[in-house]
Amino acid sequence: MAAFKPHYTLCPLLGAHNLVGVSADKEERTILVTLGPNIIVKQKLSDQKPLKSWSTRQSNQITCKSVYNGINDKYVCVLNRKHICMWSEEESNLEDVKKHTFSSNIHTIHASPGKSSIIVYDNGYSESLEVGLTKRKDVKPNLLEQGETVSKSYLERVKDQTVLILSTSKNKVYFVRLTSDGSPDGNLNFSLTKGDNCRNIGMTVVNDNANIVTILVLWSDGELVQYSEQGAILATYTLSGICLTNPVAMVMLDSTHIAIYGADVSEEGAVLMLFDLKFGMSVSNRKLKFFCDPPHMYCLPSNNVLLLCIVQNLVVVPYVLQPSLLWNLIDSKQVRDSSAKPEVAAWGGESEKPSIPNPLKFRKTETNKLSNSLWESNACSSRIFDELLPFLKEDKDIDGICLLLSSVKDLPEKWLADLLNFSLEGTIAEGDSRSKMLEILLSISYSDVVLLNHIRRALTTKSTIKLLEHLAQLLKDCKFSGDVGTIQPDFGQLVDWISLILDAHHHELLIAGTDDQVKQLIKQLGQLVGESYEFLDSLGQSEPLITLLEQKRRPPENRRKDWYAIEVVRLL
Structure with a gap:
């Protein structure tokens, strides 16, 4: 499965705002780091x-990343958006290198392996480096x-065709097909809009190396949308798991x-996420202590590394890409039951098994009608919870919620976090309906990766303290192996829950650490551990000793009969 390897610091920077760009060099595992305003390393x-x-x-500021042009074996950079400077590796001072002045402002230069930049x-407008140098005084259409104006640009190759993708200042996207000399040969464009309150906080392109180049846009409502050339x-x-009020950097791997x-x-530090488009989920996360705004991230696919700007350093994050398997993403420890007997479905034939009657009976007639409709239509469990739980919460039908949780399995993590907070809003007494609902919720299996973010959003600090106190009491009274047939969480489940809650609300508990109730709670948890x-x-x-009994062997006898021991032997 795809994952990040341990990261390390490569070189110091002059600050996030002074990093102009990073590009691949001619040698393998070497890079060009362009530091604004006037340094290339x-x-x-x-x-x-x-x-x-x-x-x-200082007056000749570098305005875009420097690149290596393989056609003439030289490095290229842009000065003050008007001048192009080309030099060989042996040069020591760029002030002695000839500068080519252009009549139009230059946005950037893209390196194209095996071809001209x-x-x-x-x-x-675009053109190859050689053509641009010969026509530098011409006004570009x-x-x-x-x-x-262009705000971002990406250069991709699809089979034998070069495609330039432009993102503009007016929230438009252009897919431009280029000719052999780099000039435009027709384009498709569309406007990027998504409601009045949504804004574009990050984007990148995806190239399937066949015949499709698409664009991915992350909106401020948390939706990652993939658009075609036509929009x-x-x-x-x-x-989820990332702050949507700050800008986000995205690159294709x-x-x-x-x-x-x-x-x-939590707006504390940063997160680096590896997202699988095939399954639509994050497959690897890396927590970082600091976040730099604006975020800078670059990818060198040939070396399988990411480069991030973190505080005053350029950091290298190696990664490995392997095809994701669904069973790995769900639960890598799950063992397949080979003894299970397969069921053969006869499509189109009459079922010999009678339909199972609906076990869900609630206080209100309207809720019962909705329940019967969902049961008869064979609705999936997530839909049943989405349809029924809002009504049951509004009616405060605790017994109905317990019946629903006992009858329908696979409770989604978002509802698990929501119901935990709902159960903790009232007073919990031993043997009452709220206590029973809480025991059912704590006994339900879940994915800790998915539940963690929902717990952070759903549980208040008051509910968190109340839940930890309840878990501590259950842990104190619990046996190491739960009784079969009961709904009470066992020892392992309680330990996992305490660990999850402490992880999700560590910051809130740290702030509330001066409170006597929180102090007593932490002390109690420490004693239990x-x-x-x-x-x-x-x-x-x-x-x-138990192992010896199983093997029907006697424990070894103590052959030393003396009641003293010689600690020092001195040889003369």
Whole structure:
């Protein structure tokens, strides 16, 4: 399965705002780091010491990332959006290198492996580096509308065709087909809009290396939308675990994986996420202590590394990409039951098994009618919960909720977190309906990765403290193995719940640490953990004797009969 490897610091920076860009160099595992306003560094990925560096005067500011042009074996950069500077690796001072002045403002330069680099102008026009140098005094025709400029650009190859994707200042996207000399040969464009309150906080392109280039846009409502060249929506994903009020950086890793870097949902630190487009879910996460705004992230697919700007450093994050398997994403420890007998369905034939009567009976007639309709239509469990739980919560039908939880399995994690908070709003007494509902909820299996974010959003600080107190009391009275046939959570489930709640609300508990109730709670949890360790240690000492009994062997006799021991022997 795809995953991140341990990251490390490559080189110091002058600050996130001064990082202009990163690009691949001609040698394998070397990169060009362009530091604004006037420094270019050649760096090896495995060495913090720079291999080479070049600089310009303060007045000649570098305005886009520097690239290596393989056609003439030279490096290229843009100065003050008007001048192109080309030099060989042997050069030491860029002020001595000839500068080519252009009549139109240059947005950026894209390297194209095996071909000439492509110049992209502010008005959307493009051409190859060689053609641009010969026609640098010509006024470039506008590809964009009047007053519209390029804000982001991506260069992709689809079979033998080069495609330039432009994102503009007026929230439009252009898919431009390029000719052999890099000039535009027709384009498709559409406007990026999604409601009045939604804004674009991140985007990237996806190339399936066959015949389709699409664009991925992350909106501020948490939806990750994939658009075609014509602007049609191809897929929609829901993204969680990342702050949607700050900008987000996204890059393509391959045709089915993207990397997402943004502020953590708690707005403390940052999160680096590896997202699988095939299954529409995150398959790997990396928590980082600091978030840099604006976020900078670059990908070098040939080296399988990401480069992030974190505080004052450029950080390398290696990654590995493997096809994701569904059983790995759901539960890698799940063992397949080979003894289960298969059922053969006779499609189109009459079922010999009579229909199961609806066990759900509630207080209100309207809720019963809705329940019968869902049961007769064989609705999935998630739909049953989505339809019935809002009405049951509104009626405060605790017994009805308990009946629903006992009769229908696979409670979604969002409802598990919501019902936990609902059960903790009232007074919990031993043996009452709320206590019973809480025991059922704590006994339900769940995915901790999915539930963690829902717990952070759903549970208030008051409910968190109340739940931890309840869990501590259950842990104190619990046996190490739960009784079969009861709905009470066993020892392992209680430990997992306490760990999950502490992980989800660690910051809130840290802030409330001066409160006497919280102090007493933490002290009680510490005592329970210590007692559990002592109990497990005692069991560990008994294990060898039990093993000998199973093997029908006697324990070894103590052959030393003396009641003293010689500690020091001195030889003269």
